[in-house]
Amino acid sequence: MKLYLKIWRQKDADSKGQMVDYELNGVEGDMSFLEMLDVLNEKLINEDKEPVEFDHDCREGICGACSLMINGEPHGPDRLVTTCQLHMRKFKDGDTIVIEPFRATAFPVIKDLIVDRSSFDRIQQAGGYISVNTSGNTVDANAIPIEKENADDSFYAAACIGCGACVAACKNASAMLFTSAKVSQFALLPQGRVEATERVLNMVRQMDLEGFGNCTNTGACEVECPKGISLENIARMNREYLQASMKG
Amino acid sequence: MGILDSKVPSGPLAEKWTKHKNDINLVNPANKRNIDIIVVGTGLAGGAAAATLAELGYNVKTFCYQDSPRRAHSIAAQGGINASKNYQGDGDSDYRLFYDTIKGGDYRSREANVYRLAEVSGNIIDQCVAQGVPFAREYGGLLDNRSFGGVLVSRTFYAKGQTGQQLLLGCYAAMNRQINRGKIKAYNRHEMLDLVLVDGKARGIIARNLVTGNIERHAAHAVVLATGGYGNVFFLSTNAMGSNVMAAWRAHRRGAFFANPCFTQIHPTCIPVSGDHQSKLTLMSESLRNDGRIWVPKRLEDAQAIREGKLKPTQLKEEDRDYYLERRYPAFGNLVPRDVASRAAKERCDAGFGVNKTGEAVYLDFEAAIMRYGKEKALTSGLKDPDKDTIRQLGEEVIEAKYGNLFQMYEKIVDQNPYKTPMMIYPAVHYTMGGLWVDYNLQTTVPGCYCAGEANFSDHGANRLGASALMQGLADGYFVLPYTIGDYLADDIRTGPIPTDTPEFEKAENDTRERLQKLMQAGGKHSVDYYHKKLGKIMWNKCGMSRNEKELKEAIQEIAELREDFWKNVKVPGSIDSKNEELEKAGRVADFLELGELFAKDALLRNESCGGHFREEYQTKEGEALRDDKNFKYVAAWEYKGKPSDAVLHKEDLVYENIELKTRSYK
Numbered sequence: 001m002k003l004y005l006k007i008w009r010q011k012d013a014d015s016k017g018q019m020v021d022y023e024l025n026g027v028e029g030d031m032s033f034l035e036m037l038d039v040l041n042e043k044l045i046n047e048d049k050e051p052v053e054f055d056h057d058c059r060e061g062i063c064g065a066c067s068l069m070i071n072g073e074p075h076g077p078d079r080l081v082t083t084c085q086l087h088m089r090k091f092k093d094g095d096t097i098v099i100e101p102f103r104a105t106a107f108p109v110i111k112d113l114i115v116d117r118s119s120f121d122r123i124q125q126a127g128g129y130i131s132v133n134t135s136g137n138t139v140d141a142n143a144i145p146i147e148k149e150n151a152d153d154s155f156y157a158a159a160c161i162g163c164g165a166c167v168a169a170c171k172n173a174s175a176m177l178f179t180s181a182k183v184s185q186f187a188l189l190p191q192g193r194v195e196a197t198e199r200v201l202n203m204v205r206q207m208d209l210e211g212f213g214n215c216t217n218t219g220a221c222e223v224e225c226p227k228g229i230s231l232e233n234i235a236r237m238n239r240e241y242l243q244a245s246m247k248g
Numbered sequence: 249m250g251i252l253d254s255k256v257p258s259g260p261l262a263e264k265w266t267k268h269k270n271d272i273n274l275v276n277p278a279n280k281r282n283i284d285i286i287v288v289g290t291g292l293a294g295g296a297a298a299a300t301l302a303e304l305g306y307n308v309k310t311f312c313y314q315d316s317p318r319r320a321h322s323i324a325a326q327g328g329i330n331a332s333k334n335y336q337g338d339g340d341s342d343y344r345l346f347y348d349t350i351k352g353g354d355y356r357s358r359e360a361n362v363y364r365l366a367e368v369s370g371n372i373i374d375q376c377v378a379q380g381v382p383f384a385r386e387y388g389g390l391l392d393n394r395s396f397g398g399v400l401v402s403r404t405f406y407a408k409g410q411t412g413q414q415l416l417l418g419c420y421a422a423m424n425r426q427i428n429r430g431k432i433k434a435y436n437r438h439e440m441l442d443l444v445l446v447d448g449k450a451r452g453i454i455a456r457n458l459v460t461g462n463i464e465r466h467a468a469h470a471v472v473l474a475t476g477g478y479g480n481v482f483f484l485s486t487n488a489m490g491s492n493v494m495a496a497w498r499a500h501r502r503g504a505f506f507a508n509p510c511f512t513q514i515h516p517t518c519i520p521v522s523g524d525h526q527s528k529l530t531l532m533s534e535s536l537r538n539d540g541r542i543w544v545p546k547r548l549e550d551a552q553a554i555r556e557g558k559l560k561p562t563q564l565k566e567e568d569r570d571y572y573l574e575r576r577y578p579a580f581g582n583l584v585p586r587d588v589a590s591r592a593a594k595e596r597c598d599a600g601f602g603v604n605k606t607g608e609a610v611y612l613d614f615e616a617a618i619m620r621y622g623k624e625k626a627l628t629s630g631l632k633d634p635d636k637d638t639i640r641q642l643g644e645e646v647i648e649a650k651y652g653n654l655f656q657m658y659e660k661i662v663d664q665n666p667y668k669t670p671m672m673i674y675p676a677v678h679y680t681m682g683g684l685w686v687d688y689n690l691q692t693t694v695p696g697c698y699c700a701g702e703a704n705f706s707d708h709g710a711n712r713l714g715a716s717a718l719m720q721g722l723a724d725g726y727f728v729l730p731y732t733i734g735d736y737l738a739d740d741i742r743t744g745p746i747p748t749d750t751p752e753f754e755k756a757e758n759d760t761r762e763r764l765q766k767l768m769q770a771g772g773k774h775s776v777d778y779y780h781k782k783l784g785k786i787m788w789n790k791c792g793m794s795r796n797e798k799e800l801k802e803a804i805q806e807i808a809e810l811r812e813d814f815w816k817n818v819k820v821p822g823s824i825d826s827k828n829e830e831l832e833k834a835g836r837v838a839d840f841l842e843l844g845e846l847f848a849k850d851a852l853l854r855n856e857s858c859g860g861h862f863r864e865e866y867q868t869k870e871g872e873a874l875r876d877d878k879n880f881k882y883v884a885a886w887e888y889k890g891k892p893s894d895a896v897l898h899k900e901d902l903v904y905e906n907i908e909l910k911t912r913s914y915k
Contacts, residue, residue, distance in 0.1 A: 011826075028523060030523055030525075030663075031523075031525050032527075032661075035525050035527050045775045045830070048821070050821050050822055055315065058319075058321060058488045059528045059530075060530045061657060062324050063323050078660070080656065085661070087663070111827045114827070121318075121424070121436075124421070124424045125424040126428065128424055129379070129380075129421035129425040130379050130421070132375075133303055134296065134299050134303060134375060134422050134726050135726070135727070135730065136374070136726060138374050138378040141370075141376075141377040146385060146389050147389055148385045148386065148387050151385040151389075152382075155407055155408065158414060159413070162318055189380050191377070191380050
């Protein structure tokens with residue numbers, strides 16, 4: 001098929017960017033979206049032009065590196081997939097595709113379609129862990145039984161890949177779904193309860209410091225999340241936060 | 249040729265590690281604050297090592313090319329992690345895990361290392377649970393297990409098909425705790441381009457900031473490389489796009505020996521190649537072989553009809569299917585080790601029984617498991633006389649709970665529903681057992697340069713068992729390296745900070761700049777990918793699942809020619825001093841072009857078949873691997889001498905005191 005691409009090009013963080021038009025022939029349905037961009041880049045290199053830069057690594061939907069706003073949707077039109085798992089069979093011959101970076105104050109553009117998501121790392125550093133030493137002197141793994149349902153819910157929250165689609169989808173560029181997924185993972189486990197109060201206060205404080213917006217319950221984040229992280233996590237974090245604020 | 253000293257402690261096998269820990273030097277907590285350690289790579293091995301070293305009190309700097317440590321490719325490991333907990337009471341023990349690993353590796357790994365790995369495996373699970381890793385649990389609240397290939401017990405702990413993700417996020421969280429305390433400084437989007445030696449010791453690295461293009465000098469008292477495997481030398485593999493050999497290869501060029509480069513794992517269950525545009529291959533976890541049955545049609549005409557789309561697999565009767573693993577290996581059936589399963593698939597496809605358009609695919613079928621689970625579920629749900637559709641639906645729900653994310657991934661890529669029609673799978677490059685040679689302390693042949701995880705030549709011999717990579721990465725990082733590195737650093741308590749304004753750093757930086765400039769200024773004929781794909785084709789066709797003398801010799805020559813052409817004609821757009829992915833790729837492919845030749849040379853030298861290394865000249869009448877313990881019971885460690893063709897071989901003889909060398913049989 002033949003595609004008309006409109007892609008955001010920006011030299012670096014300090015330069016002004018713009019949309020640039022490209023035509024691309026020979027796209028096949030079995031290609032992933034990123035493989036389609038590989039074909040474009042090979043063409044650009046052969047024409048002595050600079051290829052389009054985008055974040056990508058595992059290309060199996062788990063590392064969370066790939067991003068892209070595709071026709072206004074984070075990770076494109078398919079549901080429960082990252083851009084690297086989006087296949088071109090979802091498009092048809094003659095389609096125009098608009099490709100932009102994830103946009104948020106807390107995600108500044110580095111180059112072309114690459115954004116800086118280190119704000120997510122800093123939220124995790126503020127409290128996204130259990131303070132146990134890693135040199136191995138702990139209790140037997142089966143010493144504390146955990147209700148299967150809680151363990152499963154904890155896992156579903158922990159499945160977040162930190163891609164930032166929730167922020168890009170949100171009209172407020174809120175990071176509540178991301179932050180609440182980590183808060184929930186630990187809040188649901190006995191090992192995580194010990195530091196629950198501090199954790200939620202510190203992580204939320206950092207989230208606000210980074211310049212993410214507030215949650216107004218539109219639920220766009222849940223719809224666009226490639227891992228199906230549930231809004232329930234935000235509700236849980238709000239409860240945790242309220243409890244913690246009263247304690248603190 | 250020299251003989252290598254593995255520094256394995258004396259004494260009985262089960263007491264070696266404890267004795268060693270008691271004997272080695274320690275660094276007191278006050279002195280640890282004066283010692284800096286660089287950790288390159290932040291996957292399971294690097295992340296775990298960085299966190300533990302920082303917690304012990306050392307000053308740690310971490311480096312990764314990704315934008316966050318959370319994205320290292322350990323994250324993609326699906327199936328699980330082994331540990332000899334014996335929670336299932338099925339006869340597991342440290343010894344049995346040790347034995348399975350040695351046998352699985354076809355008797356090409358070091359006994360003492362493997363026993364230590366088994367010994368600390370249980371502790372890994374305790375540690376991870378304490379860190380909040382949400383492993384799968386049973387209704388009683390205790391941890392669940394499943395089985396993997398090459399073993400007869402259930403010792404694999406898992407978190408759905410995302411075990412690697414959960415374990416890596418555990419490491420990442422442990423790192424974050426230390427970053428928050430100021431004990432780790434994380435340099436993300438940085439790539440190590442050279443190792444710096446001062447007075448023969450590893451004292452730092454040259455790294456490139458991938459955003460600004462700045463070349464930076466970083467000094468430390470020791471350098472830990474945990475940079476993963478080199479499967480991408482094949483271009484198509486299950487590795488991440490960025491996975492590369494550069495850090496290990498740079499260290500190799502500075503004196504670290506490279507061991508068993510030809511030992512590569514070709515994983516039997518990957519989604520088959522669909523076309524020339526393909527950029528990577530996707531694994532379907534080995535855990536699927538717990539429930540999936542592998543087959544091809546019994547008759548050639550049926551296989552042909554399937555390939556032409558005239559016949560559907562579901563239309564083929566049970567008696568017309570060849571469950572070839574169950575037929576050839578009744579004791580282990582679909583759960584034979586990876587090397588055995590891969591070769592068997594290739595054998596059937598080469599004989600004309602392949603089931604996709606290219607003829608390079610076999611079926612992995614869940615029909616029997618769906619019906620079996622469905623019946624069980626109907627019984628436990630109190631359903632009397634359920635009809636077939638109800639049973640199927642219940643069974644599909646059970647399968648979804650176990651492997652839902654894998655089935656979804658398959659459906660997105662192949663556009664077929666694996667609940668209704670069997671998956672198509674084919675072997676693909678997945679893991680490299682070879683890597684930098686290390687002694688018992690995980691130190692390379694460069695003093696002060698350590699290597700952990702997949703990057704070292706590891707504990708897996710000639711073939712790694714499923715769910716053992718996560719185990720080894722975390723064992724090295726959490727429990728082995730933080731102890732053994734102290735023995736070396738104990739001599740450095742009075743050294744003081746290592747300066748970077750010395751001639752050694754100056755020279756290394758200049759060398760690096762020169763190399764980058766040379767890449768930028770080459771002829772500009774073909775893209776980096778053009779060369780990478782060509783290299784991959786040579787590797788897959790001549791150094792892949794089966795190898796022979798003639799083709800290996802051809803490969804050596806072809807790779808050398810391709811390398812020459814690359815340096816003359818590669819085209820790298822953009823500039824050095826800015827974000828430039830093509831330049832990053834060019835540097836990596838340049839090193840793959842050297843490694844590839846050494847790989848073929850190593851495979852040519854090893855006149856035997858063992859594990860993943862199958863030489864066509866050395867096989868039994870039934871087509872099984874024919875090992876030669878008399879001549880090849882050693883680790884081949886190569887010393888860099890300028891060109892791969894000049895590399896000098898050093899041997900480490902493998903001594904088996906506790907296990908009798910036997911022909912591996914899974915029949």
